[in-house]
Amino acid sequence: MKFGHFDDAAREYVIETPKTPYPWINYLGNQGFFSLISNTAGGYSFYMDARLRRITRYRYNNVPLDMGGRYFYINDNGTVWNPGWSPVKTELDAYECRHGMGYTIITGKKNGLKAEVTFFVPQDYDGEVQQVVLTNESQEAKEFALFSMAEWCLWDAQDDCTNFQRNFSTGRVEILGSTIYHLTEYRDRRNHYAFYTVNDTIDGYDTDRDAFLGSIYNGWDNPETVKAGKASNSFADGWSPIASHYKKITLAPGESKTLIYILGYAENPQDKKFAAAKPEGLLTREAWVLNREKADAMIEKYNTPEKVAAGLAELRATWDSLLSIYKVDTPDDKVNRMVNIWNQYQCMVTFNLSRSASYFESGIGRGMGFRDSNQDILGFVHQIPDRARARLIDIASTQLSDGGCYHQYQPLTKKGNADIGGDFSDDPLWMILSVAAYIKETGDWGILDANVPFDDDPEGKHTMLDHLNVSFYHIVNNLGPHGLPLAMRADWNDCINLSCFSDTPGESFQTYTNPKFKAEGGYSKIAESVFVAALFTYTGPAYVGILEHLGKTEEAAKAQAEIDKMKKNTMESAFDGEWFLRAYDANGEKMGSHECEEGKIFIEPQGFAVMSEIGKDVGADIKTLDSIDKYLNCEFGLVLNNPAFTKYYIQYGEISTYPGGYKENAGIFTHNNAWIICAEAYAGRGEKAFEYYSKIAPAFTEETSDIHKTEPYVYGQMIGGKDAKNFGQGKNSWLTGTAAWNMVAISQYILGVKPEFDGLSIDPSIPAAWDGFKAERKFRGDIYEIEVKNPAHVNKGVKSLTVDGTAVDGKVIPVAGDGKTHKVEVVLG
Ligand code: BGC
Ligand code: NOJ
Numbered sequence: 001m002k003f004g005h006f007d008d009a010a011r012e013y014v015i016e017t018p019k020t021p022y023p024w025i026n027y028l029g030n031q032g033f034f035s036l037i038s039n040t041a042g043g044y045s046f047y048m049d050a051r052l053r054r055i056t057r058y059r060y061n062n063v064p065l066d067m068g069g070r071y072f073y074i075n076d077n078g079t080v081w082n083p084g085w086s087p088v089k090t091e092l093d094a095y096e097c098r099h100g101m102g103y104t105i106i107t108g109k110k111n112g113l114k115a116e117v118t119f120f121v122p123q124d125y126d127g128e129v130q131q132v133v134l135t136n137e138s139q140e141a142k143e144f145a146l147f148s149m150a151e152w153c154l155w156d157a158q159d160d161c162t163n164f165q166r167n168f169s170t171g172r173v174e175i176l177g178s179t180i181y182h183l184t185e186y187r188d189r190r191n192h193y194a195f196y197t198v199n200d201t202i203d204g205y206d207t208d209r210d211a212f213l214g215s216i217y218n219g220w221d222n223p224e225t226v227k228a229g230k231a232s233n234s235f236a237d238g239w240s241p242i243a244s245h246y247k248k249i250t251l252a253p254g255e256s257k258t259l260i261y262i263l264g265y266a267e268n269p270q271d272k273k274f275a276a277a278k279p280e281g282l283l284t285r286e287a288w289v290l291n292r293e294k295a296d297a298m299i300e301k302y303n304t305p306e307k308v309a310a311g312l313a314e315l316r317a318t319w320d321s322l323l324s325i326y327k328v329d330t331p332d333d334k335v336n337r338m339v340n341i342w343n344q345y346q347c348m349v350t351f352n353l354s355r356s357a358s359y360f361e362s363g364i365g366r367g368m369g370f371r372d373s374n375q376d377i378l379g380f381v382h383q384i385p386d387r388a389r390a391r392l393i394d395i396a397s398t399q400l401s402d403g404g405c406y407h408q409y410q411p412l413t414k415k416g417n418a419d420i421g422g423d424f425s426d427d428p429l430w431m432i433l434s435v436a437a438y439i440k441e442t443g444d445w446g447i448l449d450a451n452v453p454f455d456d457d458p459e460g461k462h463t464m465l466d467h468l469n470v471s472f473y474h475i476v477n478n479l480g481p482h483g484l485p486l487a488m489r490a491d492w493n494d495c496i497n498l499s500c501f502s503d504t505p506g507e508s509f510q511t512y513t514n515p516k517f518k519a520e521g522g523y524s525k526i527a528e529s530v531f532v533a534a535l536f537t538y539t540g541p542a543y544v545g546i547l548e549h550l551g552k553t554e555e556a557a558k559a560q561a562e563i564d565k566m567k568k569n570t571m572e573s574a575f576d577g578e579w580f581l582r583a584y585d586a587n588g589e590k591m592g593s594h595e596c597e598e599g600k601i602f603i604e605p606q607g608f609a610v611m612s613e614i615g616k617d618v619g620a621d622i623k624t625l626d627s628i629d630k631y632l633n634c635e636f637g638l639v640l641n642n643p644a645f646t647k648y649y650i651q652y653g654e655i656s657t658y659p660g661g662y663k664e665n666a667g668i669f670t671h672n673n674a675w676i677i678c679a680e681a682y683a684g685r686g687e688k689a690f691e692y693y694s695k696i697a698p699a700f701t702e703e704t705s706d707i708h709k710t711e712p713y714v715y716g717q718m719i720g721g722k723d724a725k726n727f728g729q730g731k732n733s734w735l736t737g738t739a740a741w742n743m744v745a746i747s748q749y750i751l752g753v754k755p756e757f758d759g760l761s762i763d764p765s766i767p768a769a770w771d772g773f774k775a776e777r778k779f780r781g782d783i784y785e786i787e788v789k790n791p792a793h794v795n796k797g798v799k800s801l802t803v804d805g806t807a808v809d810g811k812v813i814p815v816a817g818d819g820k821t822h823k824v825e826v827v828l829g
Contacts, residue, residue, distance in 0.1 A: 001706040006699065006713070007098070008333075011319070011341045013713045015039045015097040018085035021709040023066040025359055025734070026099035027349045028128060029121035033265055035128045036357060037104050037119055039097040040086035042066035044153070045128055047192070047265045049412035050356045050363025054157035055182075055194050055265055056150050057240075060362055067219070068151060070263060072132060073226040076113055076144040080226055083108035083115040083132075087220035099713070101319040101345055103312065112138025113251075122302065122311035123318055127264030129302050129311060134259075136251035145229045148261055149220075149244045150196050151209060152182045158364045171241040173207045174290065175283040179299065180207055180243035187288060192267040195295045196243035199260040199303040204231030204246035212244050235283060258305050266294035322348070322383050326747060330773040334699040339746055342698065342713045346739040347379035349714075351391070353735060356411070360717075360732040367410040367417060370395060371492065372737060374430035378437050379740025382755075382778075385442045392435055393452050396467045401454040403428050403474025407510075416455050420511055423523060425478070425488040425532045428471035429539045435468060436542035440755040443780050443815065445549065465546075472543050475536050476562050480528035480584065483569035485536060487529040487583055489513060489522075490653075492672075493604060493640075495664035497653025498527035498586050509654035517586075524586035530574040531582065534608035537567050545757055571615045579627040580605045580614075582641075585651045592641070599652075601631050602641045607675030611682050621683055628676055629688065636728040637668035637695045638676055639721035661724025668719040670696045674741035681749035681765035686795030689750050690767045697742065704728065715739050753777055753786065759812040762826050764788055765796040772828070783821040784813065792829040799829035 003024075004015040015024055023038035034050075036043035043066075044058040058068040067087060074081050081090035084097065084106040094109040103120035114135040121128050136142045154160045154167045174181040179197035186193050206212035206225060211234030214224020225232050231246035249257055268291050275291040282289070302308055328339045354372045357363035373395050381388040398406045398416040405427040406416025416422075439445060448465040478486045487498045494510055499522075501514040517523050540563040547556035574581045582592025582602035592602040606628055610621040632638040644660030645652070658665035673696050680689035694700045696719065702712035710716045710730035717732035748754040752764035753775050760779050772789040792799075801808045802825045808814070816822055 002702055003705050006337055008337055008341065010100065012098045012100040018095055021706060023359055024711045026104045028102055028104065028119060030102060030348055030352055031124065033121050033126040033128070035121060038066050039084070040066060041071060041084035041106055042069040042086065044068060045263060046357065046363065047126060049410060051157050052410065052412045054153040054155060054160065054363070057153040057160060070130065070150045071220065072115065072117060073147040073149065073223065074113065074115060074144055075226055075229045076111055076142065079111060081108065081110045083117050089221060102315050112136065113142055113144065120312060120315060123314050125301065126266065127262050127298055129308060130261040131305065131308050132259045132261065133256055134249060134251065135256040136253055139253050141250065141252050143250045146247045146249055147226050147244055148198065149212065149242060150263055151240065151242045152194065154184050155190065169238045171236055171238050173236045173241045175205060175207065176279055176281060178202045178245060179295065180205060181290060182241060182243070183290060186290065187286065191270055191273055192265065193290065194265050196263050197261065197299050198245050200247065202245045203248045204233050206231050206234045206244040207241055208234035208236040209240040209242045212242055237285065260302060260308055262299060262302060264295060264298045266298065268294065325382050325778045327776045328751060328773060331770050334697065335746065337699050338697050343739060343743045344383065346714045346734065347376070347743050348383060350376045350735055350739045351380040355735045358734045361735055367408050369408050370398065370405045370427045371424065371430045374434040375737045376740050377434040379743035381437050381441045385438065388438050389447055392438060392447070393450060396431060396452045396464060398455050399467055400456050401470065403470035406455065423488045424490055425485055425529055426491040426535060428474045429532070429535050431471045432468050432539045432543050435464060436546065440757055448546065468543055468546065472540065472559060475532065480526060481588065482528055482573035482584060483565065484528035484530060484574060485532035486523065486525065487527040491529040491532050493655065493664055495654035496583065498583060498651065499523035500653040501650050502653065503650060526584065526588050527586040528584045530570065530580055531605040533566055533570045533574065534580065534605040534612060534614070537563050537570070537612035537614060538608040549757060567612060567614045570609065571620070575615055575620055579624045580609045587651060591652065598643045598645050599641045600643065601627060603628065603632055603638055603672045603676065607679035610679040625680060625683060625685065634722040636719050637670060638673045638692060639666045640664055640669045640672065641666050644723040661721040661727065663718055666721045666723050668696070668721050669717065670715055670719065670738040671717065671736055671741055674738060674745040677745040678749040684765055684796040686750070686765040686767055689765055693746060693750060715742060751775060755779065756812055759814045760784060761812045762786060762801060762824065763798055763811045764828065766790065768793045768795050780815050780817060781819050782816050784824050785821060786824040786826065788826045788828065790828045794828050797828055798826055800827045
């Protein structure tokens with residue numbers, strides 16, 4: 001069952017009912033100011049950091065779900081309704097929500113009145129613009145009241161939802177004309193404020209939530225002021241400040257009226273916080289006067305429909321350009337829609353927000369993840385390489401000089417988060433992969449010389465190359481008894497906690513390590529991760545390639561020897577006969593072996609081991625891929641492990657706390673499905689690669705949206721696995737490494753257009769039924785118009801490659817660097 005449809009020409013998903021199985025959201029903003037917006041206009045806004053600089057309030061895990069947002073209410077002769085249905089939930093005569101690239105348009109109709117609201121955050125602008133177009137489609141004149149509403153968060157979202165003894169008394173607002181200012185703590189230690197304005201006169205306002213609602217026992221679905229058709233002109237003093245504009249509107253039949261609201265954020269320099277003169281008409285209880293210059297300029301920027309149209313056109317042009325870098329035309333519409341639109345769009349969102357703020361991540365818990373942000377770059381780097389570069393330097397600056405890493409950092413402070421700390425064994429390796437991806441995309445070898453400090457040596461002179469070096473050797477220097485990398489607190493799988501042995505409720509599996517390992521430096525010196533071994537052998541060659549390019553042949557040979565040794569150790573100690581083990585636990589026992597009672601096979605190490613060709617000479621790659629198909633494949637994707645754990649294994653930690661089929665315990669973790677898709681494509685098995693891809697790619701789940709539940713245009717972290725009661729049900733949509741990795745899987749492995757250090761490589765691995773496909777790739781200043789022909793209907797194998805009619809040996813198109821368009825023809829066979 002579907003709840004909407006794709007409008008590919010407009011690059012929109014069109015939701016046809018407000019009653020989607022879960023709120024289906026979109027993100028507005030891509031630099032500093034961000035908003036989450038659901039198909040009923042729920043959500044919230046923040047500046048840079050969803051925890052430390054929250055602008056509007058949201059209630060988590062609330063009933064009904066998705067309460068809080070920016071709402072417009074209409075009272076049309078006693079019928080009260082919202083254009084997005086919620087929160088009043090009056091049945092609408094018509095409803096539509098169009099989620100597009102950085103904007104959302106929600107349209108509702110009731111009793112002949114149509115309200116179309118366009119929400120977007122313009123480029124280089126710290127505010128959300130909301131354009132409301134009201135049209136009287138009836139035969140009679142209409143007189144009605146329109147109310148806006150936004151509830152302020154008192155900046156620190158964590159404090160805002162916990163520290164009531166203080167923050168029920170700190171709220172401050174001011175009103176000047178049609179603009180309501182939120183000024184909590186501005187006088188004292190903050191230099192930022194927010195405002196909500198409309199480009200017209202108003203007939204009243206409310207700034208005190210309880211006055212707006214009429215009673216503390218009312219919800220957003222029942223505000224008494226709206227019901228009464230008149231604002232109460234309340235002035236908030238403490239409690240919960242809001243911003244609501246009230247406007248009486250009369251429309252003749254056929255007449256329209258456009259109103260533009262702006263929810264903005266501004267910062268003042270410390271010495272320019274206050275203004276000397278008090279503006280006339282200012283409603284305030286303060287003796288001081290806010291310096292409003294920034295807000296004034298922001299309001300001026302979008303105060304007419306023409307300016308709004310220009311802002312939207314600019315946003316559209318930005319996305320036209322971002323999405324022109326990699327475009328494909330394959331025989332499958334769903335693939336085209338994922339690659340050309342939605343997967344790339346999601347990659348921007350994950351790049352911006354890591355795992356911080358979604359409808360499953362509260363924005364309070366996690367900032368930017370070290371491993372997460374590095375992986376996000378893999379899917380994003382071609383879009384805006386300069387932003388990727390700046391991010392790489394930020395992330396690397398949180399690394400320690402021994403190669404260890406803070407696992408997370410806050411985007412506002414850019415400082416490693418001491419609460420969670422480090423010692424996640426995989427973290428440093430992702431940094432090698434992301435820096436290599438950046439160089440492969442841009443050819444900017446200069447990044448290696450960039451000065452990048454270590455967190456524990458902020459003044460020291462270190463380069464990015466030094467960071468790669470310590471990242472690589474952090475693995476080499478921390479090996480266990482089988483010569484495999486120590487698992488430490490966890491590897492990519494946060495829920496395999498081999499040094500934890502936790503038996504006390506409330507201990508965080510990510511931060512708790514058993515005291516018995518204290519003496520050993522904080523984690524077991526026995527537990528080893530086969531996943532990190534495989535990731536090392538997959539990633540290491542990029543480091544070697546970098547050293548070779550720099551002419552550091554000796555260092556390159558030394559690093560290569562470590563990779564070879566790791567492959568040997570892995571094959572000797574971690575190949576289980578039909579697949580690779582997952583780990584050795586702290587007791588030295590095998591995890592992920594046919595000898596185990598449960599959790600006999602795990603997905604994570606397999607793909608990277610296959611792509612590193614560990615044991616390829618004895619057929620380990622194909623055996624492994626076949627085992628995955630046999631034990632992990634099911635209707636909706638590949639489960640993470642099998643059989644699922646049915647009891648708590650104290651030596652494994654969090655993974656065995658999930659009911660079977662969910663999350664890391666045999667859920668379909670789409671992130672690592674991508675690694676298998678890549679590996680199948682790598683091994684030349686285009687059919688399997690495509691089968692796995694089409695099981696999880698969102699556009700393919702659209703028809704079963706009632707089962708899948710989450711948005712059919714973006715990946716979620718997890719789909720209920722075969723052991724789950726809710727088999728096939730998606731969760732944790734939007735902020736997942738799946739976005740980047742599936743972009744890599746489809747674009748670089750299946751379609752095979754892959755940046756390398758010395759050019760663009762073309763090596764597709766596609767379904768044999770395809771006659772071929774076309775792709776356009778902007779790469780290092782040139783444009784490549786690629787046509788892949790598959791006359792023999794094979795999966796893989798480049799028979800010939802020509803650039804502008806000239807044959808090229810091998811699969812790599814050398815960089816032309818002339819800024820021209822080049823025609824590339826590839827014949828498979
Ligand atoms: C989740 C993981 C997540 C970790 C860190 C665990 O509970 O299952 O997916 O990475 O928490 O927040
Ligand atoms: C989600 C986390 O964001 C990611 O870092 C981790 O690798 C996966 N969960 C698996 O545990």
